[in-house]
Amino acid sequence: MFSGFMTNTWIVASIVAVVAGVVGFFVVLRGSAFVADALPTGAFAGAAGASLIGVNTLIGLGVFSLLGALGIGWLGRRARHDVAVALALVVMLGLGALFLSFTVEYAPEIFSLLFGEVLGISVNEIAPVAALGAVCIVAIMVMYRPLMLSSVMPELAEARGVRAYRIEMAFLVVLALATSMALPVVGALLIFSLMIGPPAFARAVTDRPLVAMGLSVVVALATVWIAIAVSYHTDWPVGFFVGTAAAVWYAAGRAATALRRTRVIRQPVPPSPAAVQASR
Amino acid sequence: MGHLLRAIVEPGFFGSAPVQVALLAGGVVAVVSGIVGTFTVMRGQSYAGHALGDLSVTGGSASFLAGISPLWGFAGASVLAAAVMDMIGIQRPRGRDLAIGIVRGAGLGLAALFLFWDTTRTSTTGAPITILFGSIFTIDSSLIPAIAVFSLAAVGIVAALYRPLLLSSVSTDLAVVRGVPVRIVGTLCLVAIALAVSLSALTIGAILSTALLVGPAATALRLTSRPGLVMLWSSLIGIAATWLGVLLAYDSYYWPPHRQGWPVSFFVVVLIFVFYLLAQVVGQNTRNSRNGERACSRAS
Numbered sequence: 001m002f003s004g005f006m007t008n009t010w011i012v013a014s015i016v017a018v019v020a021g022v023v024g025f026f027v028v029l030r031g032s033a034f035v036a037d038a039l040p041t042g043a044f045a046g047a048a049g050a051s052l053i054g055v056n057t058l059i060g061l062g063v064f065s066l067l068g069a070l071g072i073g074w075l076g077r078r079a080r081h082d083v084a085v086a087l088a089l090v091v092m093l094g095l096g097a098l099f100l101s102f103t104v105e106y107a108p109e110i111f112s113l114l115f116g117e118v119l120g121i122s123v124n125e126i127a128p129v130a131a132l133g134a135v136c137i138v139a140i141m142v143m144y145r146p147l148m149l150s151s152v153m154p155e156l157a158e159a160r161g162v163r164a165y166r167i168e169m170a171f172l173v174v175l176a177l178a179t180s181m182a183l184p185v186v187g188a189l190l191i192f193s194l195m196i197g198p199p200a201f202a203r204a205v206t207d208r209p210l211v212a213m214g215l216s217v218v219v220a221l222a223t224v225w226i227a228i229a230v231s232y233h234t235d236w237p238v239g240f241f242v243g244t245a246a247a248v249w250y251a252a253g254r255a256a257t258a259l260r261r262t263r264v265i266r267q268p269v270p271p272s273p274a275a276v277q278a279s280r
Numbered sequence: 281m282g283h284l285l286r287a288i289v290e291p292g293f294f295g296s297a298p299v300q301v302a303l304l305a306g307g308v309v310a311v312v313s314g315i316v317g318t319f320t321v322m323r324g325q326s327y328a329g330h331a332l333g334d335l336s337v338t339g340g341s342a343s344f345l346a347g348i349s350p351l352w353g354f355a356g357a358s359v360l361a362a363a364v365m366d367m368i369g370i371q372r373p374r375g376r377d378l379a380i381g382i383v384r385g386a387g388l389g390l391a392a393l394f395l396f397w398d399t400t401r402t403s404t405t406g407a408p409i410t411i412l413f414g415s416i417f418t419i420d421s422s423l424i425p426a427i428a429v430f431s432l433a434a435v436g437i438v439a440a441l442y443r444p445l446l447l448s449s450v451s452t453d454l455a456v457v458r459g460v461p462v463r464i465v466g467t468l469c470l471v472a473i474a475l476a477v478s479l480s481a482l483t484i485g486a487i488l489s490t491a492l493l494v495g496p497a498a499t500a501l502r503l504t505s506r507p508g509l510v511m512l513w514s515s516l517i518g519i520a521a522t523w524l525g526v527l528l529a530y531d532s533y534y535w536p537p538h539r540q541g542w543p544v545s546f547f548v549v550v551l552i553f554v555f556y557l558l559a560q561v562v563g564q565n566t567r568n569s570r571n572g573e574r575a576c577s578r579a580s
Contacts, residue, residue: 032377033327034326034327034381037331037381080324080498082324082326083498085326086326086490087491087494087498087553087556089490090490091550091553093549094553097485097543097546101543192381193382193388196378196381197382197385200378200382236393237393239388240392241389242389243387243389246386
């Protein structure tokens with residue numbers, strides 16, 4: 001399970017989990033689950049396009065997810081946010097359907113892009129994934145304070161001179177990079193599970209942002225490792241285990257919230273989560 | 281004139297049985313999606329609509345596995361997912377998207393498993409593609425009565441609840457004050473969305489059914505703010521996009537590169553998007569659209 005070609009899988013999956021844990025924390029905080037869902041699904045079309053013209057899949061994914069992010073940002077200025085995301089998504093998927101009809105690609109290959117493929121990672125793929133992952137983490141670190149402020153208290157952020165639109169765009173681009181690097185590993189339809197399940201749990205357990213972010217990374221790593229191990233033994237698609245694990249984490253988070261709420265009632269004057277987050 | 285018509289409409293277009301079924305089923309689905317979609321967009325539930333469409337994939341893949349008609353799989357899974365979403369609380373605006381995402385993720389995980397079993401056990405390698413992207417030209421004409429029943433159910437729910445649904449979509453607080461059972465109305469609306477989406481998932485494909493649900497309704501809301509007119513416009517736009525898409529797909533049979541036809545879904549989506557952008561240009565110049573937008577943003 002740890003020998004030969006599987007080593008690549010473990011390395012790449014761990015990188016993906018770390019990035020998903022960090023970026024996903026802000027996805028949950030900003031309530032942008034729909035975008036985190038739409039970008040990888042739409043970027044899938046880029047993979048089909050890349051295989052059509054014969055370039056690296058990662059380039060196709062990157063280009064499409066970036067275009068998707070910019071399109072969502074642009075449409076979102078003029079329409080309701082969920083409508084903008086839905087429209088951008090369906091246009092990308094329409095193109096994907098077109099590209100797929102042009103190629104004579106095998107169905108199993110499409111299946112692995114949609115739902116993830118544990119064994120399909122070569123040594124050459126590690127370096128680009130690691131580089132993209134590093135870019136994502138650095139970008140989040142650089143804009144940590146304004147991003148945090150505009151996620152938790154948008155009005156205060158505006159008053160402090162944080163441009164909400166720019167932050168949103170920058171975050172969308174980071175999200176696009178993160179999804180395109182993670183997509184070949186976990187699959188288009190389930191990368192967002194990894195991005196929302198562990199952070200949702202972490203956020204429910206603690207109010208302290210950095211602790212929550214760390215916890216979300218740890219949980220994401222555990223999720224991916226368990227999913228790969230079980231998938232390796234059962235030969236079932238890895239996406240199934242990731243999706244199920246995310247749901248389990250979410251349920252655990254909900255249970256933890258309910259538990260904390262009953263405990264808080266007994267304590268005198270608890271500080272509100274927003275105040276705690278803002279003071280840090 | 282005759283030549284021009286023949287150049288646009290390939291000979292044999294109206295005579296072909298798959299095309300007739302496609303036009304009929306596509307038209308029905310477009311109307312249902314247009315009506316239900318109006319409330320989907322007004323209530324800000326595009327994500328729920330999209331997720332339900334994808335979740336009907338799970339049902340579709342399960343039905344392939346069980347060997348029953350895909351319609352039951354699509355509709356059953358979609359309505360079941362709507363019930364689960366409702367149960368874990370997508371009514372609350374805060375954390376709603378998160379809950380939808382979690383349900384969608386778990387459902388798609390199951391779909392992955394079912395499709396995996398489908399493809400490994402029965403070697404129907406085309407199954408994932410057929411289920412995900414659908415094919416309007418391969419609808420079984422024996423499904424049409426069932427499609428009609430499901431669409432009547434979806435439209436019936438919306439028609440029966442019309443006024444309370446409209447009120448609770450525009451202002452929840454006002455609806456509560458007026459004694460509308462907001463929770464039940466919301467649940468039933470979600471069921472109507474689930475039915476509509478599973479129908480369109482079957483015809484233009486699970487993933488692209490979002491286009492018919494959200495696109496025409498969002499376009500219509502840019503053109504007018506009167507609810508009845510919005511529904512009329514969005515149905516008309518949906519029909520136009522679907523029928524033109526079918527026509528273009530039929531014509532594209534002789535287009536490059538493989539001479540095997542471009543996918544209907546592509547044409548339908550592009551047409552819907554073009555209509556939306558056009559409506560944006562038109563709507564910006566009229567006062568009406570601004571009112572519509574305001575009514576629409578108030579609903580959130």
